[in-house]
Amino acid sequence: MTQKACADLEKAIQLDPAIEPKYRDRMCKLKKLGMFVARCNAHISTAEKEFEREKDEMIGKLKDLGNTLLGKVGLSLDNFKVNKDETTGSYNIQFQN
Known part of the structure; x- marks a missing residue:
């Protein structure tokens, strides 16, 4: 998500270089946020x-x-077998000899 935001901001700066000073700090914060998320x-x-x-x-x-x-x-x-009933979520324990 932050990578897409950074890419969009870089594209906007390419289209209008005059906005770069205004968004430079935001770009830095987005990159830091991306590193933090990673x-x-x-x-x-x-x-x-x-x-x-x-x-x-x-266990x-x-x-x-x-x-x-x-x-x-x-x-x-090893003498006991446990089966889970998927419909109810309950367990059945059986003795095996």
């Missing part, structure tokens, strides 16, 4: 990757805990 998007991408990594780590730890507790009675999480 950095924010990079940080968001990094944060999402970090979230997924931490989520996978936490792994929870599975280990579940297997530890179920192991005391001779079971494991």
Whole structure:
């Protein structure tokens, strides 16, 4: 969006060079805004990757805990199958031997 605004402003300056001093500051601010948006998007991408990594780590730890507790009675999480019903969003847990 800011790139299009910068391109439009540059085109307007080409058509009427007299407006350049008036819009020079605005052009600078638009370019800075574009760089800021790009950095924010990079940080968001990094944060999402970090979230997924931490989520996978936490799920792994929870599975280990579940297997530890179920192991005391001779079971494991591999003995259970979880199915999600897409229409209702509910989950169905079945025991498999």
